[in-house]
Amino acid sequence: xxxxxxxxxxxxxxxxxxxxxxxxxxxxxxxxxxxxxxxxxxxxxxxxxxxxxxxxxxxxxxxxxxxxxxxxxxxxxxxxxxxxxxxxxxxxxxxxxxxxxxxxxxxxxxxxxxxxxxxxxxxxxxxxxxxxxxxxxxxxxxxxxxxxxxxxxxxxxxxxxxxxxxxxxxxxxxxxxxxxxxxxxxxxxxxxxxxxxxxxxxxxxxxxxxxxxxxxxxxxxxxxxxxxxxxxxxxxxxxxxxxxxxxxxxxxxxxxxxxxxxxxxxxxxxxxxxxxxxxxxxxxxxxxxxxxxxxxxxxxxxxxxxxxxxxxxxxxxxxxxxxxxxxxxxxxxxxxxxxxxxxxxxxxxxxxxxxxxxxxxxxxxxxxxxxxxxx
Amino acid sequence: xxxxxxxxxxxxxxxxxxxxxxxxxxxxxxxxxxxxxxxxxxxxxxxxxxxxxxxxxxxxxxxxxxxxxxxxxxxxxxxxxxxxxxxxxxxxxxxxxxxxxxxxxxxxxxxxxxxxxxxxxxxxxxxxxxxxxxxxxxxxxxxxxxxxxxxxxxxxxxxxxxxxxxxxxxxxxxxxxxxxxxxxxxxxxxxxxxxxxxxxxxxxxxxxxxxxxxxxxxxxxxxxxxxxxxxxxxxxxxxxxxxxxxxxxxxxxxxxxxxxxxxxxxxxxxxxxxxxxxxxxxxxxxxxxxxxxxxxxxxxxxxxxxxxxxxxxxxxxxxxxxxxxxxxxxxxxxxxxxxxxxxxxxxxxxxxxxxxxxxxxxxxxxxxxxxxxxx
Numbered sequence: 222x223x224x225x226x227x228x229x230x231x232x233x234x235x236x237x238x239x240x241x242x243x244x245x246x247x248x249x250x251x252x253x254x255x256x257x258x259x260x261x262x263x264x265x266x267x268x269x270x271x272x273x274x275x276x277x278x279x280x281x282x283x284x285x286x287x288x289x290x291x292x293x294x295x296x297x298x299x300x301x302x303x304x305x306x307x308x309x310x311x312x313x314x315x316x317x318x319x320x321x322x323x324x325x326x327x328x329x330x331x332x333x334x335x336x337x338x339x340x341x342x343x344x345x346x347x348x349x350x351x352x353x354x355x356x357x358x359x360x361x362x363x364x365x366x367x368x369x370x371x372x373x374x375x376x377x378x379x380x381x382x383x384x385x386x387x388x389x390x391x392x393x394x395x396x397x398x399x400x401x402x403x404x405x406x407x408x409x410x411x412x413x414x415x416x417x418x419x420x421x422x423x424x425x426x427x428x429x430x431x432x433x434x435x436x437x438x439x440x441x442x443x444x445x446x447x448x449x450x451x452x453x454x455x456x457x458x459x460x461x462x463x464x465x466x467x468x469x470x471x472x473x474x475x476x477x478x479x480x481x482x483x484x485x486x487x488x489x490x491x492x493x494x495x496x497x498x499x500x501x502x503x504x505x506x507x508x509x510x511x512x513x514x515x516x517x518x519x520x521x522x523x524x525x526x527x528x529x530x531x532x533x534x535x536x537x538x539x540x541x542x543x544x545x546x547x548x549x550x551x552x553x554x555x556x557x558x559x560x561x562x563x564x565x566x567x568x569x570x571x572x573x574x575x576x577x578x579x580x581x582x583x584x585x586x587x588x589x590x591x592x593x594x595x596x
Numbered sequence: 597x598x599x600x601x602x603x604x605x606x607x608x609x610x611x612x613x614x615x616x617x618x619x620x621x622x623x624x625x626x627x628x629x630x631x632x633x634x635x636x637x638x639x640x641x642x643x644x645x646x647x648x649x650x651x652x653x654x655x656x657x658x659x660x661x662x663x664x665x666x667x668x669x670x671x672x673x674x675x676x677x678x679x680x681x682x683x684x685x686x687x688x689x690x691x692x693x694x695x696x697x698x699x700x701x702x703x704x705x706x707x708x709x710x711x712x713x714x715x716x717x718x719x720x721x722x723x724x725x726x727x728x729x730x731x732x733x734x735x736x737x738x739x740x741x742x743x744x745x746x747x748x749x750x751x752x753x754x755x756x757x758x759x760x761x762x763x764x765x766x767x768x769x770x771x772x773x774x775x776x777x778x779x780x781x782x783x784x785x786x787x788x789x790x791x792x793x794x795x796x797x798x799x800x801x802x803x804x805x806x807x808x809x810x811x812x813x814x815x816x817x818x819x820x821x822x823x824x825x826x827x828x829x830x831x832x833x834x835x836x837x838x839x840x841x842x843x844x845x846x847x848x849x850x851x852x853x854x855x856x857x858x859x860x861x862x863x864x865x866x867x868x869x870x871x872x873x874x875x876x877x878x879x880x881x882x883x884x885x886x887x888x889x890x891x892x893x894x895x896x897x898x899x900x901x902x903x904x905x906x907x908x909x910x911x912x913x914x915x916x917x918x919x920x921x922x923x924x925x926x927x928x929x930x931x932x933x934x935x936x937x938x939x940x941x942x943x944x945x946x947x948x949x950x951x952x953x954x955x956x957x958x959x960x961x962x963x964x965x966x967x968x969x970x971x
Contacts, residue, residue, distance in 0.1 A: 415857070
C-alpha cells in the first residue's frame, strides 16, 4: 500500500475490443478497427457480478483513476475518491476506469498507428463522439463479463459519458452520478473549446496534424491549456491562490513574468505539452462540443427508465454552472426518475470535482450503499 | 449630419504633447519623446472653459468616439452616447477623446518611428502604465487650454483611466463616471490578458515584436482577440445570439466550422488583425495588469477629495464583475465622497457599456446636468 486507504500499486491494462472484420461503427458513419482500450480495475468483482462501477474521465484524464504505478508519487486523478473506505469503496465494489477512444493514454486515437498504412492516423483518424466512446466502453465491459453496472460516474466530460451510458444502455445502468456536467455544451463552452483548438491549429508545428515525427505543437498546445486552466478555476480560488503577488519584488516593465499567476499558467501549459497529445485534444474537445442529450434525448420515449441518479454541482463552477445540472434534474423529474441534486459550496470552480473529497464522499458513499442494498 | 443626434462628420486631429528635450518621464523611469496624441473633439468649449468632458477608451478603442469620418458608415465606438441630446450632450458640453500612448490609432506607440533610429520602436518602446497614459492626456488638455474637467468617463480600461485621473489630478476633475471597471486587475483578469499575450508571442510571425516589415502575427493576434471576445459577452448573450445553431445542416465531423459561434469568433479574430497592432495589444494589456489603485491609492491622504462620482456596473458582466465597482464605492464612501452606484440589468456582459444606451443615457445625462448646474 502506498498510503492508507489507497488501492495501492496498480498497472495499466489493455483490451482490444474490436478487431477487423468487426469494426466499431461510429456516429459519423465511418468505421474504426482495431480498437484497443487502456483500462484499470480496482477491487474484486463479486460472484453475482453486481458490484461493478464504471468511472469516466474528463478531457485530459485517463484510465489511471486510482492508486499508484510503481515508483509514481502523484497517484491516479481521482485517488481521493477511490479506495478501501473511500467514496467508491473498493472493499465493496469493483471499479473500472478506461481511457476513451480518441485519447492518447493507451486507447486507440489519432497518434495510434493505422494498420492499413503503418503510420499514425493523424487527422485521418475518424471523428468520434461521446456515444462512440461509450460504445467502445461497452465492448470492454462485455469482454470483462460485466452486463450490469451498479453505477456509472464521472465529472465534466466524464459526466457526459455517464449520461450517454444511461441514454444508450439504460437497462445496464442501475445508478448514475454525473458531476459538474451538462446535457449539452452552450455556445460559451463551445467557444472556449474552439479558441483552444484554434490556438493549436495556429501553431505551424501542428503541420495539419502530421507532427509525430517532429514533436508536438508546443506553443499552441500550451496556450490551449492555459485557456482551459482559467476556466477550471474560479475568480475566488485564483484570488486565494495568487492574488496580485509578484514573482520578483517590483514590476519588470517588460513582457517577462511579473505575476505569480502568469508563471503558474505557463508552468501548467508547458507540463501539459509533456503529457497530452495535441491531436487528441482536438478530437476530444470536438466530441464534447457535439454532445447534446437535451430535448428528451437522455431518455428517448419507450426506453425503460429506472436508473437512480445523484447529481452534483459546485457553486463557484462557472464553466459548467449549476443551472446545467439543474436542467438534467428537470429532465429526470419529468420522467419521474429517482434523482437527488446537491450543490456543494466550494471556491475551487470546475476543478472542485477533483478536489472536494469530503462532501462528495459523504454523498456518494451513502447513495451507492442504498443502491447496492436495494438490489 | 449623418444621422439624427449624431455629431456628424468628424476628423482625427494630432497634437505633439512632448518634444525633446521635454520628454515624458514614465513610471518605469524611462523617458519618451516626442509624444503625439491623436484626438477628436465634439461640441464647443464655453468661454469659461467649464464644460469640457474627457472620454477615455478601452483596450482596443481609439480617439474616434463619436460621429463619422467622411464615407464611414459605422461611426465612433461610443456614438450612441455622444451627440446633441445624447448622454454626453454635445449641444451643452465640449467632449474630447484621445488615443492612449502605446496605442496604434495615431498616438505614439510601438509601431511609431523612433526618431533616434528612424525605425519603428518595436519592443524598444518603453513600457507604459495607465498613469503614463493620463500624464500624456493632461499635456494634451493643457495645450487645448483646458485646466478643469466637468467630467472624465470611460468603460473598462477607460474606467481605469478615469480613476487614475482622479487619483493624480483631483483638483482638475469635478466629476467622474467609471463604468464596468475596477481598482485593480484580479489574478483571473491578469490571466486572461496573459494568455492572450502568450498567444501572440507564440506566433513565429511575431518575430519578437520586429514584424512591421513582414506583416502582423495574424494567427496569434486572432486567437488573442477570440479569447477576449468570449470574456466580453455573457453565457446568456451567447445563448441568445447563437445557441447551438449550426453553420450547415449537420455536423461536419471535421475540424471545420460547425457552430455559428465558432464562425463568429473567427470572423472577429480576423477583422481585429486588420485593425489593431499586435505590439500595442501587448503594451496596453500590460498597462491594465499593472494598474492598481486599491488600498487607498485612489485618494492618497492629503489630496483634496470633492469629485462627484457615478459608478455603473452590469449584472451579466463577469469580466469586470459588479463587486469590483462596489469596491470602488466603498473606497469613496470611506473618504465621504458623493458617489452614486448603479447596477444595470443587461445580458450583454462586459460589452454592455458599449451597447446599453437607454439606461446609461438616463443616468449620465441627469448626473452631468446636476454637476454642471452646481458650478
